[in-house]
Amino acid sequence: MNANQPNANAKVPMEAGLSRRNFLRNSAVFASGLAALAASLAPLRELEDFPSMDQFLQKYYKELTPEEMAKVLKRIEDEVERQYSLRPHVRDLKPLAGVEYVYALNLTRCIGCRKCVHACVAENNQSRTPEIQYIRVLRLPHGSLDLEKAEHNYNPEAVPEKGYFYMPVQCQQCKNPPCVKVCPVHATWQEPDGITVIDYNWCIGCRYCEAACPYWARRFNFAQPSLPKERLNLDMSYLGNRPRARGVMEKCHFCLQRTRAGRYPACVEVCPVGARKFGNILDPNSEVAYILHNKRVFIQLKEEMGTSPRFFYYFDV
Amino acid sequence: MMRPVRNYLFFLWRCARNAFNGDWRYYTWMGVLSVFCLLGINAYARQFAHGLMTTGMSDEVSWGVYIANFTFLVGVAAAAVMMVIPVYVYNNEELHDLVIFGELLAVAAILMCLAFVTVDLGRPDRFWHLIPGIGQFNFPASMLSWDVLVLNGYLVLNLHICGYLLYSRYQGRKPSKWFYIPFVFVAIFWAVSIHTVTAFLYVGLGGRPFWNSAIVGPRFLASAFTAGPALIILALQIIRRVTDYHITDRALLTLRSIVQVSMLINVFLLANEVFKEFYSGNLHVASSKYLFIGLHGYHALVPWIWTAIGFNLTAMVLLVLPVSRSLRWLNVTCVLSITGIWIEKGMGLVVPGFIPTPLGEMIEYNPSLNETLICFGIWSFGLLCYTIFLRMAVPILQGRLVAPGVTPLASAHAKS
Numbered sequence: 001m002n003a004n005q006p007n008a009n010a011k012v013p014m015e016a017g018l019s020r021r022n023f024l025r026n027s028a029v030f031a032s033g034l035a036a037l038a039a040s041l042a043p044l045r046e047l048e049d050f051p052s053m054d055q056f057l058q059k060y061y062k063e064l065t066p067e068e069m070a071k072v073l074k075r076i077e078d079e080v081e082r083q084y085s086l087r088p089h090v091r092d093l094k095p096l097a098g099v100e101y102v103y104a105l106n107l108t109r110c111i112g113c114r115k116c117v118h119a120c121v122a123e124n125n126q127s128r129t130p131e132i133q134y135i136r137v138l139r140l141p142h143g144s145l146d147l148e149k150a151e152h153n154y155n156p157e158a159v160p161e162k163g164y165f166y167m168p169v170q171c172q173q174c175k176n177p178p179c180v181k182v183c184p185v186h187a188t189w190q191e192p193d194g195i196t197v198i199d200y201n202w203c204i205g206c207r208y209c210e211a212a213c214p215y216w217a218r219r220f221n222f223a224q225p226s227l228p229k230e231r232l233n234l235d236m237s238y239l240g241n242r243p244r245a246r247g248v249m250e251k252c253h254f255c256l257q258r259t260r261a262g263r264y265p266a267c268v269e270v271c272p273v274g275a276r277k278f279g280n281i282l283d284p285n286s287e288v289a290y291i292l293h294n295k296r297v298f299i300q301l302k303e304e305m306g307t308s309p310r311f312f313y314y315f316d317v
Numbered sequence: 318m319m320r321p322v323r324n325y326l327f328f329l330w331r332c333a334r335n336a337f338n339g340d341w342r343y344y345t346w347m348g349v350l351s352v353f354c355l356l357g358i359n360a361y362a363r364q365f366a367h368g369l370m371t372t373g374m375s376d377e378v379s380w381g382v383y384i385a386n387f388t389f390l391v392g393v394a395a396a397a398v399m400m401v402i403p404v405y406v407y408n409n410e411e412l413h414d415l416v417i418f419g420e421l422l423a424v425a426a427i428l429m430c431l432a433f434v435t436v437d438l439g440r441p442d443r444f445w446h447l448i449p450g451i452g453q454f455n456f457p458a459s460m461l462s463w464d465v466l467v468l469n470g471y472l473v474l475n476l477h478i479c480g481y482l483l484y485s486r487y488q489g490r491k492p493s494k495w496f497y498i499p500f501v502f503v504a505i506f507w508a509v510s511i512h513t514v515t516a517f518l519y520v521g522l523g524g525r526p527f528w529n530s531a532i533v534g535p536r537f538l539a540s541a542f543t544a545g546p547a548l549i550i551l552a553l554q555i556i557r558r559v560t561d562y563h564i565t566d567r568a569l570l571t572l573r574s575i576v577q578v579s580m581l582i583n584v585f586l587l588a589n590e591v592f593k594e595f596y597s598g599n600l601h602v603a604s605s606k607y608l609f610i611g612l613h614g615y616h617a618l619v620p621w622i623w624t625a626i627g628f629n630l631t632a633m634v635l636l637v638l639p640v641s642r643s644l645r646w647l648n649v650t651c652v653l654s655i656t657g658i659w660i661e662k663g664m665g666l667v668v669p670g671f672i673p674t675p676l677g678e679m680i681e682y683n684p685s686l687n688e689t690l691i692c693f694g695i696w697s698f699g700l701l702c703y704t705i706f707l708r709m710a711v712p713i714l715q716g717r718l719v720a721p722g723v724t725p726l727a728s729a730h731a732k733s
Binding site: 033036037039040041042043044045046047048051056060130136138146147148149150152169178181182183184185186187202203204205206207208210211212213214215216218219220221222223224245246247248302305306307 | 351355356358359362363365366367368369370372374375376377379380434437438439440441442443444446447452453454455458459460461462465518521522523524525600603670671673674675676677678
């Protein structure tokens with residue numbers, strides 16, 4: 001048809017052009033367009049983790065009935081088995097009544113050995129390639145809490161070094177968590193025991209929480225996470241250390257697969273100098289209650305943010 | 318009952334036919350855009366298969382050019398309102414029919430915004446989690462949920478206004494005021510809201526001092542009302558050249574005065590921000606230092622931001638001088654403003670917010686080739702959409718594409 005021709009009222013001009021030649025030409029253009037589109041989509045053949053229908057349609061954690069949850073847990077066990085040829089035990093551990101976890105870390109004692117980092121990676125099935133770690137240990141010069149002076153990649157012969165102190169940072173399990181507020185789909189929330197958790201099957205991967213966190217505690221799976229099968233920790237929990245998928249967030253969850261079963265987090269257990277303390281703040285006889293009542297100085301990191309962390313740093317004074 | 322539906326489908330069919338026919342220049346233009354779209358689709362397929370590791374983003378800088386372009390384009394979409402206000406509030410006849418071109422640009426910009434957000438998602442397959450009702454929509458707590466609402470609402474509003482006006486014209490009817498004037502006024506407020514909400518995405522993050530500043534919202538609006546109308550000035554001249562649609566120089570100069578005032582405000586607000594950051598000299602200045610002068614030996618963004626500032630200042634001077642009344646200089650000014658603001662608001666706002674990290678680490682960001690191809694693909698897709706929209710709208714506005722049996726309304730814009 002000719003767009004520049006003034007429109008004749010009676011006859012619609014475009015029908016006129018539908019000849020056999022035009023039809024063939026249009027078909028050829030259309031077919032080559034489709035072929036080009038198909039060719040451009042070729043990289044999709046390398047896709048290995050296309051979501052199954054069950055994964056795609058899985059409901060939100062808080063809406064799953066116990067029966068549905070049992071099915072989901074079994075499906076996740078199957079998935080892990082398929083990937084690693086090892087059968088894990090995946091549970092959905094609920095928060096314990098009358099418990100609110102608090103973490104206290106003694107900055108006078110910490111020697112910066114990073115054993116906590118490694119214990120955390122081993123316990124929580126973090127990806128080894130690419131590397132994901134929940135704990136970052138900062139080396140700071142004496143007398144300053146200015147994080148911009150922190151050295152992240154310190155690598156001396158031996159620790160501790162003269163003139164420095166060390167400050168491990170992980171998820172602070174805030175009482176007023178910015179990450180929960182900004183998540184557009186409620187994929188991350190605070191549980192009654194104070195742990196902020198993530199439903200790895202509900203996260204859409206927008207990384208808004210990662211931008212919101214003042215402690216740089218959240219990690220994103222930019223690639224398919226992978227770890228050697230002999231390193232897999234088979235004691236898993238739905239909201240905790242089960243293997244994560246590509247494209248979702250993860251972070252420290254106070255080892256809830258351990259702590260909700262009455263054990264200490266891996267980082268507490270491994271610390272060689274006893275700098276890490278963990279317990280139930282609602283229990284007046286707990287170690288953390290003692291520390292918060294009796295230590296003269298303790299700090300919440302970036303207190304001015306109003307996030308009110310459940311993670312306290314203290315000094316031996 | 319079926320008749321109006323059939324008529325409407327026939328209308329869409331004729332519009333589509335129009336969009337797929339043209340001379341060799343049109344085919345070349347569309348062909349080039351299609352090639353870039355396909356390259357973008359190819360790059361996105363790679364990202365979809367391998368994850369966001371194909372981008373330059375990291376846990377340290379977790380948003381990059383996708384979100385930067387998104388932010389810029391929300392501004393372009395919002396700027397359509399700067400043509401609507403003169404026409405409907407001040408009854409400026411010069412811009413009357415041109416409003417449609419502005420609104421169609423807004424529609425294309427919103428489509429690009431939605432594409433940029435989608436390619437930024439780690440799990441686009443879980444998109445439905447965002448849909449109110451069947452997903453879990455964190456409204457009103459999350460600013461992102463606000464953004465989903467206002468952007469889609471703005472898309473629907475503009476589609477309705479353009480679609481209704483064009484279809485009325487096609488049918489040779491005078492549009493009923495009740496069917497679109499209320500929507501036009503809603504759209505004016507809505508346009509401001511889309512950009513304010515997008516600013517609040519950043520402003521609301523207390524852990525990022527670079528963004529956590531009340532002036533970001535006003536700066537967003539000022540820069541949008543500069544870059545948007547500047548883009549429309551260029552678009553209108555292209556329309557005037559490649560079609561026989563008549564657009565007066567006076568209409569372009571009306572838009573120039575909008576760009577002029579907005580640019581002055583924009584530069585003023587930037588100066589405010591720079592003063593506040595550097596004069597007080599507190600520790601939160603790290604990101605600004607990184608952006609403007611470099612920090613601890615890292616200065617990837619320094620040449621970019623000074624280019625942007627240079628462009629903006631030059632554009633401002635040109636806009637104030639009478640020389641920009643000549644179209645040639647006006648075009649130079651528009652290109653400078655658009656580029657300057659794109660840098661300042663994209664890379665200059667999004668990236669330094671992440672550097673240094675909240676724990677003081679310096680990790681820089683460079684977009685990967687794959688990421689860049691996706692960006693080009695989405696821009697081409699947007700231009701493709703805009704071209705198709707214009708290809709449908711221009712003959713309708715000129716009265717050349719009308720319903721069978723209708724005498725076209727007299728149009729001031731059809732050259733004989």
